Amino acid sequence: MSSNAGSEENVDPGVVITPKVSEPWSVEKVLAKIHPAAPVEDSNSPVPFFHILERLKTGKREGWRRFGIKRGESIADHMYRMSLMTLLCPPSLAPKVDLNKCMKMCLIHDMAESIVGDITPVDGVPKPEKSRREAETMDYISKNLLGKVYGGLAGQEIRAIWQEYEDSVTIDSLFVHDIDKMELLLQMVEYEKRVDKRLDLGEFAYVATKVVLPETQEWAKDILKERDEFWGTESHVHGEAGMNGGVKEATSKGQDAYYSK
Numbered sequence: 001m002s003s004n005a006g007s008e009e010n011v012d013p014g015v016v017i018t019p020k021v022s023e024p025w026s027v028e029k030v031l032a033k034i035h036p037a038a039p040v041e042d043s044n045s046p047v048p049f050f051h052i053l054e055r056l057k058t059g060k061r062e063g064w065r066r067f068g069i070k071r072g073e074s075i076a077d078h079m080y081r082m083s084l085m086t087l088l089c090p091p092s093l094a095p096k097v098d099l100n101k102c103m104k105m106c107l108i109h110d111m112a113e114s115i116v117g118d119i120t121p122v123d124g125v126p127k128p129e130k131s132r133r134e135a136e137t138m139d140y141i142s143k144n145l146l147g148k149v150y151g152g153l154a155g156q157e158i159r160a161i162w163q164e165y166e167d168s169v170t171i172d173s174l175f176v177h178d179i180d181k182m183e184l185l186l187q188m189v190e191y192e193k194r195v196d197k198r199l200d201l202g203e204f205a206y207v208a209t210k211v212v213l214p215e216t217q218e219w220a221k222d223i224l225k226e227r228d229e230f231w232g233t234e235s236h237v238h239g240e241a242g243m244n245g246g247v248k249e250a251t252s253k254g255q256d257a258y259y260s261k
Contacts, residue, residue, distance in 0.1 A: 016058035018117035025133050027140045030115050041144040046154075049145040055114040062118040064191065067201060073187060075113050082106035082176070082183045089175070090215040097172050101161065105176045108158055109165045112137040121258035122251055131166065138162050168261060178216035181207040185223045193230055202227075202237025203247045206255050209240055 019033035031038035039048035056076040064072040083106040086099055110118075112134035119125050119133075138159055146155025165173050188204045205227070208220040224240060238245030242252045 014058065016055055018055075018059060018115075025129075027115055027136050039145060042148055043145075044148050046146070046149050049141065049149070052114050052141065052145060053111075056111065059113060059118065061187075062123075063120045063204065064187075064201075066122070067191075067199060069191060072191070075110050075118060078183055078187075079107050079110055081186075082179050085179050085183065086176075090218075093175065093213065093215045097175050102172050102176050102179075104157075105161050105165050105172065106179060108161050109176060109180065111141065111158070111162065115140070121254040124254075127257060127260065135166075174212055175216070178211045178213050181211050182216060182219050182223070185220060189223060189227050189230070192227070197231065197234055197236075200237050202245070203239045203251055203255075205237075205239030205245075206242065206247065206252075207239075207259070210259050 017035070019030050021029035021033065039051045041048070053076075056079070057074055059075045061073050061075060061078055083103045086102045086106060089097065089099055089102075113119075115137040116130075116133045119130050125133075142152075142155035142159035146152060146158070149155065164170055165176060168174065168177060184204060184207055188201045192199055192201055205224060208224055211217050211220045237247060239247055241247075243249055247255075
């Protein structure tokens with residue numbers, strides 16, 4: 001048996017890497033490095049699209065890795081809980097939104113990360129460049145993978161819903177943006193409690209300041225109250241207060257840029 005064959009036997013099939021490519025970033029460069037191969041394009045079958053979705057199951061939410069959480073939530077984990085959270089839309093808000101579309105938006109909004117990867121506020125990628133990469137990826141998914149599937153209608157709907165989320169204008173998109181931030185706040189507190197005050201993820205509490213709808217602002221207040229009760233009198237970072245709450249200046253500036261429109 002050759003040494004190459006032996007090394008292949010040691011590959012963990014559960015580990016899926018988002019390839020690093022040279023600038024300027026492009027979908028084509030990433031696809032060329034996907035192992036064992038990129039999905040077939042221009043197919044009449046949705047199967048190639050189904051394959052690309054696996055990368056959302058295996059791709060991790062990168063923000064937690066900086067704090068040593070190596071086996072944390074995947075991108076799909078995050079979107080799944082978001083979609084279920086829409087079912088608990090407060091009664092005062094529910095008549096104003098299309099909950100069916102909101103659930104779809106939850107499951108679509110981070111779909112581009114299957115190719116782009118999870119870019120965080122501290123990664124140094126300018127927001128316009130992040131948006132360009134994600135839009136290029138959504139074009140690839142909607143056209144190259146789904147353009148010939150059942151007349152391309154599903155691909156067009158996915159692309160349109162993703163764009164609505166990105167534009168952040170409609171009440172549906174604002175609600176899902178708030179749900180996105182709420183899911184992060186929930187995970188922050190859950191990770192902290194699991195290690196009993198030996199892990200301070202307080203910088204992520206910053207997103208509570210970006211929740212815009214009154215109903216979801218109440219949810220955010222409940223989470224921050226739960227967190228403060230957990231920490232009690234012990235010192236901890238208050239990301240919702242920015243640098244005044246103990247967040248590093250570089251991190252605070254990165255967050256402001258990342259969440260700006």
